[in-house]
Amino acid sequence: MAWVWGALIVLAVLIIYHHLIYLPVMLLLSRWRSRQSTDTAVTAASGDWPKVAIVMCAYNESDYIEAKLANLISLDYPADKLHLYIACDGCSDDTAEKIRNWQPRLDAAGLQLTLIDAPDNRGKLYRLNQLMDLAREHETFAALTDVSALISIDALQQSVAAFADPAIGALTSQYLLATPQPGEAQYWAWQNQIRRSESALGNVMGGSGAFYIMRTALFRPLPHDTINDDFMLPMSIIEQGYQVLLNQAINSVEMAPTSDQQDQHRRERIGAGNLQQLIRCRFLLRPSLLTSAWIFMSGKGLRTLMPFILLLFLLLSFALALNGSLIATGLSIAQILGYSLALLPEIGVRAGVLVKLNYLVRGYAASLKGMVAYLCGQYRQGWQPAAALHLYQSLSTRILKRLSDLVLSTLGLLLTLPLWPLIALAIKLESPGPVFFRQLRVGQIHHHRVELFHMIKFRSMGQFAEKETGAVWASRQDPRVTRVGKFLRKTRLDELPQFLNVLRGDMSLIGPRPERPEFCGDLQNALPFYAERTAGLKPGITGLAQVNNGYDETLDDVKHKLLWDHAYSTALSSPFQWLMMDLRIIGKTAWIMMAGRGQ
Structure with a gap:
């Protein structure tokens, strides 16, 4: 040992x-190595101020955009040297409308505005690269800032004065929270102290998305899969041989309160970004950057x-x-x-x-x-x-999902086969007719075709249950269901033969419920994106919708299940998300079967 x-x-x-x-x-x-140059007083004459671009990406920022614009108008910097670049990235609220309403006040202050009101949501990184391509054609410096953060009134003056040192490529600010959660205030106080010390030793490790400013000539478009852009962009400046420092005189204050759930999601994303950064910052191994x-x-x-x-x-x-x-x-x-x-x-x-x-x-x-x-x-x-739901699925997820379908369905078939003769006998003793029930269902939807298949179940209704009524939705107290059928539905044992559908490739163990073709046309007309629920995704024996909702009795029931189906599809973007989701669904399905809570 x-x-x-x-x-x-x-x-x-x-x-x-x-x-x-x-x-x-x-x-x-x-x-010992404290650098006073980052706090140099502003002494340049007004005619010497360089042009500065203020770059912001916005997505549904209606609550904060007006306070942010008021903050930018009040900056102590010559307005004729400022150009505001804003991209509304597919906003579904009135963020863009509020910006346009502020146009007269921006004009009165002498502040130029370039607004990209994009109807499609392409993500912050895409819009950031787009805005920086515009800014570096006309401006010397670019100040990148979040809509929900207010910055010091003299932030640009302090920054431009520090850039008198040609070795400095970018500056960042101290980050403060207007309404911190328990533990956050102490955490960011420590982080600011750490960043001040890093700056004194030569370089801050990354910037603050609330505010950092850089020489536009040093901008390099980031790879599309970059997670923490406000870290990697300053690090790319260090890679080019310039310094990234913190100016203690500049504060940025985050206005948006952070809920526990948002904080958890943010920290998960930062964790993933940190791992990506550890891989991509190999340039720090140069002797000059020890x-x-x-x-x-x-x-x-x-x-x-x-x-x-x-x-x-x-x-x-x-x-x-x-x-x-x-x-x-x-x-x-x-x-x-x-x-x-x-x-x-x-x-x-x-x-x-x-x-x-x-x-x-x-x-x-x-x-x-x-x-x-x-x-x-x-x-x-x-x-x-x-885009189409099947594009959310990674290749590894699709492979692992099909492999698990084959393994678990084979195992389920072998374990439940002893029950099949008993179920068949109970069905035959109560009502005449076949033991198995076969019905045409809609399967996976491809770009140019729709799969149809015959789903197999143990019969839970009388032999000619739909002869007079035709295809109708099942109900909670459906008179067509036999006594044995009620038991089979409550325990979900009627669905055991669907293991054969899974092994044949018609279905998946977990996925959206397969619907009858008779209903699909009407449902697609009544509910947008109904057909897309099985786009690139096989229907399942059980699924997120099935364990959270019963049979469809009304259009509202279908609407609720549609939301669950799309939520499941988005969980297939990675093997980890898919595995966690499927384990929860399998566990809940097992509980429903044992508790007899099926319908």
Whole structure:
């Protein structure tokens, strides 16, 4: 077990170094190499001010756009040297209309405006590249800022004065929150301190999306799958041999409050982005960038790897504890106690230290989830427009989904075969007719054709149930259903023969419910995007809609299930999302069968 102890010691050193040693050392070094040039007072005459582009991408920013425009008009910078570039990226609210309503006030202030009101949503990165291509043709500097963030009134003056140093390629600001969540204020206070120290040592590792400004000549369009553009764009400037510094005199204040769910999603995305950055910032290994490489690897690098390090440290501690080590047992208990304390704020214990510990652990957990999602394929295709649903599915997801269909359906068929004779006997004893019921259903929809197939089920109605009525929706108290049929439907045992449909490739284990052709035309006319529910996706024995809704009795029922079907389709963008979704559906289906809650 010597190698296990060696690995445990290495991991312990990394944990202690990142959390307890690196920051004090960096803070001490930054005081020795403090750079006063980033706080240089503005002394240039008004006629010497260069042209500055203010670049913003907006998506449904109606709540903040007017406050942002008022903030930009009030900036202490010659208006004739400013040009405002805004892209409304397929906004479905009145953001663009409010910008146009402000046009007279912008004109009165002498502020030029270029507005791209795009009807299609292409993503921030696409619009950012589009706006920067326009800005670098006419302006010397480009200030990139979020709509929901207010910036210091002298932000541009301070920035332009600092750019008198030709070595500086970009500047960023201190980031503040107007309404921070518990733990956020302390976190960003630390982050601002870290960024000030990084700046004093030569380069800030990334910028703040709320506000950073760069020389337009240094702009390089980012790859379409870039996750954290406000990090990678400043890093591309460092790669070109320029410095990226923080100006302590410039503040950016985030107005939008962050909910716990939004914070969790943001941190997951940052975690995925950090892993991507770790891969793409290999240029820091140049001898001329050794200080920046040390800052990056000790800070963001280890922060990226820390969730894996902490998890591996816990597992190795458990392994050694099970082998009888008292030291490892103590370490295991200490870790369990620490993580347990971090969970106390989740149940209402809001002590200050515990809140900070909770924020740290939750951050690592969200980062781990984001990185695992990235490794499984999520985020790698970049932002994609809303298109046909089958385009959301990665090739790996489609392969794994079909493989799981074959394995699980074969297993399900073998395990349930002993029940088939008993079910068949019960059906025959109650009513005459065949044991199995075959019905034409709509399968997967392709670009040029629609698949039709005969779905197989155990018969749950009388032999000629629809002879007089024709095709009608099932209801909760359907008189056509036999007593045996009611039991089969409640336990979902009537659907067991559909394992054969799955093995034949007509269906999937999980997917939208297959509908009869008689109903599809009317439903498509009544509900937009109804047909797209099986675009590139096979219908399923069970699915997200089936476990959340019963049989379709009204058009509203179909509408609700349609939303679930499209929600499931969007979960197929990566193997990780697909796996998590399918496991939840399988678990809920098993519970419905055992509880007899089917219909």
